[in-house]
Amino acid sequence: MPLKSKQPRIVPLEPPFDAEAADVLERLGPPIQLFRVWARRPDLARGVASWGRYYFSTQSALTVRQRELVIHRTTARCGADYEWGVHVAAFAEKAGFDEAQLGSLAAGSPSDACWDAADRAVLTAVDELRATADLSDETWAHLVAASGEDGALDVLLVCGWYHAISFTVRALRLPLEPGTTRPDSP
Structure with missing residues (x-):
């Protein structure tokens, strides 16, 4: 966007x-x-x-990878190029994301072949929260299995926090930081 x-x-x-x-x-x-x-x-x-x-x-009860799955997916879905770029530059390598996973985070699906069941549960929760502001019982159960109850609560909080950050950076019209990329070009 x-x-x-x-x-x-x-x-x-x-x-x-x-x-x-x-x-x-x-x-x-x-x-x-x-x-x-x-x-x-x-x-x-x-x-x-x-x-x-x-x-x-x-x-946080989340691993760096889980936290960054939530942040990368949320900021990409919100069109927050600035925040996406900052997190790719600072955390993509630490989270162990490869190029296929960065592409999927930007424009793919939780069902893409590059994700294991635990990553898929986190991404599905993020997408469902973005679409409905809620989680189905099935999504909640998969998320808890992947991250524990404390981790599931943190997914909700991190997703909400990065919606607020996304709204902020978009409305402020912040340009990309030097050396960062947009979600369509990870």
Whole structure:
């Protein structure tokens, strides 16, 4: 889904950063454009840093692969090219995704031959959440079998969180970070 404007609607902060912005950017991670937009509102950025980044990186019941299945699929389905590109660059290799899997995440199906049953359960849940904002009993059972109850709860939260991130990066019209790609060209 092409964006209408190529200019960001809120210009990310540029260096040199004041002390408060520098502090929140250090908490968030590499100073990518999205984080530099959030840093314009340090209280917002601190909240995101203290919950989202910390929780998803250190406390989640999901493996890196499961987490990235949810994020890659959600951002691709939402047309969030910016966030897709950031996650492919930062996590695709760590998650063990090959080219066929990246292509399937972008435009394929959970039933594609490149997925095992556990990956398929996570992807089916993401697609069903996106389509219906709910999960059937069958999808829930497969998801719990693949990730456990704690992992299934985290799938719901990560999927919802990355819908919000997708809405944000699309509405802000953030251009791709240098060295990243769109879902149609993993």
